[in-house]
Amino acid sequence: MPSEVDLIDLLPEEALRDAAHGGMDDVYLKPGHLIRRLQQMAVSVFARECEGLDITPVQYAALVALRDNPGIDATRIAALVAIDRSTMGNVLERLEGKGFIERRANPHDKRVKLLKLSRRGTRMLADCEPFVRAAQARMLEPLDAAERIQFTQMMRRMIARQDNV
Amino acid sequence: MPSEVDLIDLLPEEALRDAAHGGMDDVYLKPGHLIRRLQQMAVSVFARECEGLDITPVQYAALVALRDNPGIDATRIAALVAIDRSTMGNVLERLEGKGFIERRANPHDKRVKLLKLSRRGTRMLADCEPFVRAAQARMLEPLDAAERIQFTQMMRRMIARQDNV
DNA sequence: GCCAAATTGACAGTATACGGAGGAATTACG
DNA sequence: CGTAATTCCTCCGTATACTGTCAATTTGGC
Structure with missing residues (x-):
């Protein structure tokens, strides 16, 4: 020990x-x-x-990104959420399986599959919101107001530093 | 965007x-x-x-824990490194495959398999040391001296808070 | 208009990461 | 001393997470 x-x-x-x-x-x-x-x-x-909602952090992030950018393609969603294209492919597959998103071919570019929240996905996202908010608050709970700002800023600096390398 | x-x-x-x-x-x-x-x-x-050393963060942590606690069993290693038993099982399997550790039955308790660093594992760990040190330093590089202390302490508080829930 | 370069999605391979089930073995308790 | 509870490992299933590869497609340069 x-x-x-x-x-x-x-x-x-x-x-x-x-x-x-x-x-x-x-x-x-x-x-x-x-x-x-x-x-x-x-x-x-x-x-x-979020117990019982059948959603994970990454899946939630993908849904939010999709809500704010309807008709986006998988590669850009991956970049937004800061996840690998391959991984995002799996995430989207699961979200489609649960009926939260719809994938359809783009007539202008046959390589691309356009993504959109389904009605069910929209409802799920709204249902999640208070619980996700509570989760985010609970993570920072041991820190006081000033520390939360500092901690978030320090994380952003550390991430940004290595992003440019 | x-x-x-x-x-x-x-x-x-x-x-x-x-x-x-x-x-x-x-x-x-x-x-x-x-x-x-x-x-x-x-x-x-x-x-x-650590490019070219064929080692991952978790594998490195397991090796260090093993070096500092020779003859420990898998369940306790998992607890030390703060990883699931199942996952640790896989990690140890890979480490054994690379010849970095040895697993042998415990004559006093046939449920347990005792773990030990091999000579090769010991050498590997020593080889890693400067690179791991450089990695740890690079992560905190955007922070000044005082901030590094603060950041580490804040992380420890956030982890400890949820550990007890 | 043609060919090389770039883009997109899909797939394989490796590695965490966790919960749960199950079997073998040990310990605790009455 | 015998059975119930616990402990330890292993396997299964699910979900990230990344690299590399591939084919289909589009685009850019000439």
Whole structure:
């Protein structure tokens, strides 16, 4: 069992200088590990709040993107939601299976299949809204007002930095 | 394409009051979405830094946990790394396939298979170390020293809060 | 108008990630 | 001491998530 060391709050630079002895190599406190756990937490909170609605975070994001951009194609939806084209293909397949979206051929470009929310998908999205809102709020619940702003901004900076690499 | 609204930095509470018009429902700025993208970024940075080493973040975490706790069983490794038992089973299978770990029956408890780093696994872990360190540093690179502490602490609080629910 | 380049959706392969079921083995309790 | 509860592993099913590949199609350059 890893001991609860006091070195938790050392900077990475300080950790580097500290690397001679093994204590600071504690994976459990490294950003990569914490980010993975944060994502687990977010998915878990979403699932708990939206229990019984038969929807996942990515599926919800795809539906919202589709509602705001009707008649878009799969490649652009994938870019909007920030997901791989292949993965989005699977997501859309499941959403079509549940009857939340409709796919039809584009007469002007036979490569493309245009996507649209079905009436059922529109209703589902409206039903989800309060629960999704509650989930988002619950994730940030341990942070105070100022911290929520800071945390969101820091995430955006970290994401943007690597997007341009 | 979602327009770059100025409401980005509103608090969730303010967003709630603001929910009448659609602008603030922008999924792309909600914590759940940003956390998912942050995790994508972290995995991507890890993969870039450790390119050619044939190792993933979770596999690395499992190896470290195994190094620090030789002779542990799969269930406890899963708990340490904060991963599902099923998933850890697959991870360990792959690690055994690569020759990084050894699995043998426990004579005292025939349910259990004891796990140990192989010599090859030990060497691999040592080879990884500088690259993993570089990856962890790169993730936090856009943040200054104080922010890195804050960000890590905030992540830990958010994770801990939902762990106890 | 023709051919190369780019785009789009589909598919295969690999790797997390989780819940649930089931079997084998151990422990706890009466 | 015997049975119920627990523990551990494995397998199945579902859902992301990415790379690479492929065919069909469209587009751009000449």
